Amino acid sequence: MEQGDLIEDIDALQLAQSEQIFTKASNRFIRKWNRKESTFIEYFQKEWLTSHRGWYEDIQQLTPSTNNDLESNNKVIKDENTFRERLPLGLKQFHDEQTVTLDIWPSSYQWVKLDKSVVSIELENEIEFYIPGGQQLSISKNEIDVMKKLKWYSFDQYKAKAFNIWHVILPMDSAKWLNGQCNCPVYFKKFMCKYIVGLAIRLNYCKPPPAAKNIPIGEKRRRDRPSKAKKALLIQ
Ligand SMILES: [Zn+2]
Structure with missing residues (x-):
């Protein structure tokens, strides 16, 4: 049951719609789970909040405003493992x-x-x-x-x-x-x-x-x- 709650929370975190929301929600997430699931949180913090951050929803990544953004985003995504398959970048633009x-x-x-x-x-x-x-x-x-x-x-x-x-x-x-x-x-x-x-x-x-x-x-x-x-x- 508890693990189900944890997974539900990770799903909610994944829906963060911007870097700012993701950062803030991540902090709240850690504070909520740190005591109960300290081993997991340590792993999660290291792997998914520090090394690979590109797994949440981010409108900026879907519709980059300039070519520079597009290139840098592409690079970031290429370099990162993701939890799930992301949509091709800038698809909507084209x-x-x-x-x-x-x-x-x-x-x-x-x-x-x-x-x-x-x-x-x-x-x-x-x-x-x-x-x-x-x-x-x-x-x-x-x-x-x-x-x-x-x-x-x-x-x-x-x-x-x-x-x-x-x-x-x-x-x-x-x-x-x-x-x-x-x-x-x-x-x-x-x-x-x-x-x-x-x-x-x-x-x-x-x-x-x-x-x-x-x-x-x-x-x-x-x-x-x-x-x-x-x-x-x-x-x-
Ligand atoms: Zn809608």
């Missing part, structure tokens, strides 16, 4: 056209139907969105602050607070919404996720294919569903 795979549409459509309250902030060339995760329907300014400033003081707080708000950035140019970025685990694997697609649906940037709207098995189909419901899916 994709002329990002696509939405069929499996993302239904989950995006379901997410839109939850009608969560999303906080949006317009920046110079892009729009930032803060999306409540899990069962939450809305988020407070304080919760956004906690997420942005990494205000978690134990590893358990990191697990609870670092993943309850998703952060999506969409280009200001609505035609380029497919280049949006998100900090959720699915995005790190597919460069696309239900939050990006869901926001694009809500903002009327795109329309889901009719098949995505099929009601999942287990729910009752209702005839003559008013088209009012459809309109409510869209932001304002």
Whole structure:
């Protein structure tokens, strides 16, 4: 049981979305496990927090901003052993056209139907969105602050607070919404996720294919569903 908890925590650490988050969460992780699993922690610290650090999710590594970054990242990755196979570096950059795979549409459509309250902030060339995760329907300014400033003081707080708000950035140019970025685990694997697609649906940037709207098995189909419901899916 205890070992299961440890593995679960390593999985959570792996989801750290930046160097800064990884460093801070690592410290919290060590503090939590140091006494109970001192031998393992000593090994882990040496091998996976010092020698080979490239095994966590890091948006900077996926979309390097300059060629220099790309080269240095490639070198780092080449030199490092990883826990799992990483996606080829900069893959997204070389994709002329990002696509939405069929499996993302239904989950995006379901997410839109939850009608969560999303906080949006317009920046110079892009729009930032803060999306409540899990069962939450809305988020407070304080919760956004906690997420942005990494205000978690134990590893358990990191697990609870670092993943309850998703952060999506969409280009200001609505035609380029497919280049949006998100900090959720699915995005790190597919460069696309239900939050990006869901926001694009809500903002009327795109329309889901009719098949995505099929009601999942287990729910009752209702005839003559008013088209009012459809309109409510869209932001304002
Ligand atoms: Zn996402």
